[in-house]
Amino acid sequence: MTDIPPEIETLIERMSKLPGLGPRSARRAVLHLIKKRGQLLVPLADAMADVGRTARECVSCGNIGTSDLCAICSSEKRATGEICVVEDVADLWAMERSGVFKGRYHVLGGTLSALDAVGPEDLGIPRLLVRLEEENVTEVILALGATIDGQTTAHYIADQLGEMNVTSLAQGVPVGGELDYLDDGTISAALKARKAL
Amino acid sequence: MTDIPPEIETLIERMSKLPGLGPRSARRAVLHLIKKRGQLLVPLADAMADVGRTARECVSCGNIGTSDLCAICSSEKRATGEICVVEDVADLWAMERSGVFKGRYHVLGGTLSALDAVGPEDLGIPRLLVRLEEENVTEVILALGATIDGQTTAHYIADQLGEMNVTSLAQGVPVGGELDYLDDGTISAALKARKAL
Structure with a gap:
């Protein structure tokens, strides 16, 4: 019914599968990309193709890199x-x-x-x-x-x-955290693991 | 300092320029894409390259399409x-x-x-x-x-x-809208533009 070109429909549909994007925000992102074709869309497509070609899992630890190790x-x-x-x-x-x-x-x-x-x-x-x-x-x-x-x-x-x-890893109060905003479990873990000063 | 491959750093940096994504959500999206390289990353890169090649503004109305008109x-x-x-x-x-x-x-x-x-x-x-x-x-x-x-x-x-x-376009109460949630300006516009039933 709408006259959106099929290439753009396809792009929106694939973008909407990204975590954090739904159909509406994917549409918005795609329009933004198209408006800035030269600065954004083409470099992003290139970067994606690059990563698609080179990225692989490390056979030893499972980290993501560009070679077997x-x-x-x-x-x-x-x-x-x-x-x-x-x-x-x-x-x-x-x-x-x-x-x-x-x-x-x-x-x-x-x-x-x-x-x-x-x-x-x-x-x-x-x-x-x-x-x-x-x-x-x-x-x-x-x-x-x-x-x-x-x-x-x-x-x-x-x-x-x-x-x-x-x-x-130790459990306790995060750096910069205020007691008032911490949950009971964290406070009780921090208390149990208290240290002598 | 971190050992993220430069290709992936570049992709994260470009993704973070999308509206609605920041550095953190871009990182998350990129990891998700890499995990599903075959189903997501490569098709998305292809769709972007397609749109980058074909999309253009209509010379008459400014709509986005794939030809001059x-x-x-x-x-x-x-x-x-x-x-x-x-x-x-x-x-x-x-x-x-x-x-x-x-x-x-x-x-x-x-x-x-x-x-x-x-x-x-x-x-x-x-x-x-x-x-x-x-x-x-x-x-x-x-x-x-x-x-x-x-x-x-x-x-x-x-x-x-x-x-x-x-x-x-007429201004008034949106379909499905409840008066209680509408701002004063909309209610006053809807009242001024009231219609005989």
Whole structure:
């Protein structure tokens, strides 16, 4: 009925599948892109094609890079014997932004979930066990979400690792956080883990 | 500092320029795209490249199409003598979705604005005056936003059109709207424009 050209309809429909965009905001984004064809649309299409061609998962840790081994796994400097287990590449990036962790990662790609039929093999946990020996790992740091699924997965991994030195991120008051806005669970965790000054 | 491949950094940076996406949601969208490379990223890049190659503005009305004259301007059926003036292509699409208007459009691409130095030429108003004669227009319908800028632009256009039959969209209670949630201005406009049943 409407006279939107099919190429543009297709673009809107595909854009609306991005997380955070619905049909209406996809339409708005597409119109904006078309208005700024030269500055935005063409460079964005090129960047997407580039990433589509080059991006791949690291065969060792599951991070996203442009070769079989990601930059972190192929750097000798990061062979510190510490492996940080994260749920997702987004979490790996967040850890890297903090700049504090100097070791390597292991990206699970999710959490154990009976409901969604996600088992240990889907999360690369057997591969993690293999890495422990190959890379002379001395400590596994679990940086999983403080959710039920995240904590279930953390406990499962800790069980699998047996004698290995396993730690997890501390729970407590976030930097800059005000007590008044914190939930009860966080306050009680912070109180239990209180430290002598 | 972080080890995100430059191709992916570039894509995130360009995605974050889309309206409705910031750096954080762009990162999330890019990770989602990379995870579903085959189903999402590559088709989206193709669709963007397609649109980048084909989309252009209609030389007559300013609508977006894939040839010099858009589908509406080149259709003889739409030569009804009515021209609907809208601010933006998004507004044209909204009018088309309603499916009630059968004539042609004129897309201003904005509103008059002294602050942003947008004058009548920038909005294609001289081109509208030329079209009135060329296309035997009998009525100009102003479908501009009920904002200060929209109404200023509407008054300016009405002045320019002189003897032409100029109308504008009715203001009143939206279909499905509840009085309780309407602003005072809308209620007073609806009351002033009340109709006998």
